[in-house]
Amino acid sequence: MHKLVLIRHGQSQWNLDNRFSGWADVDLTPQGIAEAREAGAALKQAGFQFDVAHTSVLKRCVRTLWGVQEALDQMWIPVLTDWRLNERHYGALTGLNKAETAAKYGEDQVKIWRRSYDVPPPPLERGANEALHDPRYAGLDPAQIPDTECLKDTVARVLPYWHEMLAPAIRSGQRVLVVAHGNSMRALVKYLDNISDDAIVEVNIPNGIPLVYEFDAELRPIRREYLGDADAIAAKMAAVANQGKAK
Numbered sequence: 001m002h003k004l005v006l007i008r009h010g011q012s013q014w015n016l017d018n019r020f021s022g023w024a025d026v027d028l029t030p031q032g033i034a035e036a037r038e039a040g041a042a043l044k045q046a047g048f049q050f051d052v053a054h055t056s057v058l059k060r061c062v063r064t065l066w067g068v069q070e071a072l073d074q075m076w077i078p079v080l081t082d083w084r085l086n087e088r089h090y091g092a093l094t095g096l097n098k099a100e101t102a103a104k105y106g107e108d109q110v111k112i113w114r115r116s117y118d119v120p121p122p123p124l125e126r127g128a129n130e131a132l133h134d135p136r137y138a139g140l141d142p143a144q145i146p147d148t149e150c151l152k153d154t155v156a157r158v159l160p161y162w163h164e165m166l167a168p169a170i171r172s173g174q175r176v177l178v179v180a181h182g183n184s185m186r187a188l189v190k191y192l193d194n195i196s197d198d199a200i201v202e203v204n205i206p207n208g209i210p211l212v213y214e215f216d217a218e219l220r221p222i223r224r225e226y227l228g229d230a231d232a233i234a235a236k237m238a239a240v241a242n243q244g245k246a247k
């Protein structure tokens with residue numbers, strides 16, 4: 001039986017402030033740090049241990065992984081960080097308040113920007129794209145650095161990571177933990193669960209809750225389950241969906 005555990009990072013400062021984050025490197029809040037430890041404790045209680053962990057190059061994910069590893073008493077396992085697990089790039093919306101953006105452009109437009117499969121937010125001007133000068137992206141061809149991304153664009157970088165890095169490790173028997181972001185997880189979940197372009201619009205990922213997949217030998221999902229209280233998880237998902245309301 002193959003398993004995979006996915007966790008969205010804990011609450012970030014811009015989750016709390018209700019701002020579009022994308023590739024901005026915002027840190028966790030104290031609540032986010034506590035959520036990371038709780039996720040690790042829940043995994044430990046359920047008997048999970050891991051051989052390797054993968055995360056993005058953004059500190060809200062890295063710090064979440066640290067909290068999970070600490071609670072699991074597995075600080076020693078190999079960790080791979082990769083930009084392909086980053087949050088979807090939010091283009092010119094990065095840093096804007098979601099409720100204010102909904103008040104200005106309408107909730108429907110904000111839902112399209114947040115959740116549609118193939119409509120990207122307005123792009124950053126190339127000259128304003130700080131990722132071009134950020135050493136963590138120095139190994140990339142500048143053409144790979146986006147000025148904005150829709151979910152389809154995020155799928156186009158997350159899926160190669162799945163096929164090249166995650167799936168072979170899982171197939172070889174490694175116990176793999178992935179700490180990622182709301183939309184890089186939506187990209188992976190869309191593929192794994194074969195969710196349509198229309199249905200993915202309603203999928204929201206809660207912060208700091210382990211999502212456990214069980215696969216058959218072909219890595220087709222047999223079961224998936226969030227670890228934790230179902231009502232609390234549903235409330236967290238609804239809170240994410242409601243971030244795009246004008247209030």
Ligand SMILES: O=C(O)[C@@H](CO)OP(=O)(O)O
Pocket residue numbers: 015019020021022023087088090114182183240243
């Ligand atoms: O701001 C972001 O980068 C993401 C995740 O926090 O937000 P949303 O849920 O609006 O896609």
